[in-house]
Amino acid sequence: MVTVKLFAAAADAAGRRVLEGDWAGLTTEQLMQHLQQEYPGLARLTPVLSIAVNREYAPGDRVLNDGDEVALIPPVSGGAEDGAGRPLFEVTTAPLSADEVAARVTNPHSGATVVFVGTVREWTNGRRTVHLEYEAYAEMAVAQMERIGQEIAERWPGARTAIVHRVGALAVTEASVVIAVATPHRAEAFEACRYAIERLKQIVPIWKKEVWEDGEEWVGSQTGPDWMHPAGSR
Known part of the structure; x- marks a missing residue:
C-alpha cells in the first residue's frame, strides 16, 4: 500500500x-x-x-x-533544538514572536543576531487582501528547514539558525514567518538571514492562499516552471 x-x-x-x-x-x-x-x-x-x-x-x-x-x-509562490529544548525549526499555529525566536539562536559566541519577520500585507497589485491562509506539509517542511540550517552552518561557520513558520488563517499585519540567524560577526548574519528566506521560498513545502474581498487563489504559478516559490513573496 x-x-x-x-x-x-x-x-x-x-x-x-x-x-x-x-x-x-x-x-x-x-x-x-x-x-x-x-x-x-x-x-x-x-x-x-x-x-x-x-x-x-x-x-x-x-x-x-x-x-x-x-x-x-504543487506550485507555490521535530527538528534540532536550542539549549532550552525549543525547536530551531518549527511549523506552528501559534502567533510568532521575533524576540522569542531570536532567543533560540543567541549564544555566547555570537556577535550579531539578525531577525527577519515576514508579515501579511493588505494590498498586493492593487487588490485588497482580507487575510491569508497558510498550509504546510509540516514534517517535510521541518526537514527542509533543517537542511537550510545545515547549509548556512557550512557556508558561514559558527552560524546558528532558527526558522519558525505559522500556518492557518492570518490577519493583515500578523507575522507569518520569523527567521533568526546568529553569527560571530554582523556581516555574515545579514548575508545568512537573506540566504535563509530565499532558500525557504525555494524548497520548503508551505503554501499560501490569498483571500481577497472578491475571491481567493493559491499564490504561485500554476502553469509554468516557476513553481519553486513556496508561499510566494511575503
Missing part, C-alpha cells in the same frame, strides 16, 4: 487530501499518469508538480515500495 498526500492547489484539483492504493512497483512518473486518469483536475498541474517520497524530493524514475508516503508538492 502506498499513501499519497495532496496539498493546497493539488488537493483542490483532486478533491481529496489523502489517497491510498496498491502502487508499489510503479515509478513516480507512472503513478502520476495513473492519478491524472483517475483525477483529471490534476492534469493541468502535472507539468509543474514536484513529487516527494518519504519526505525527500524524488525524480520521476523513483520506484515506489510498499509503505512509501508520496506527497504531491
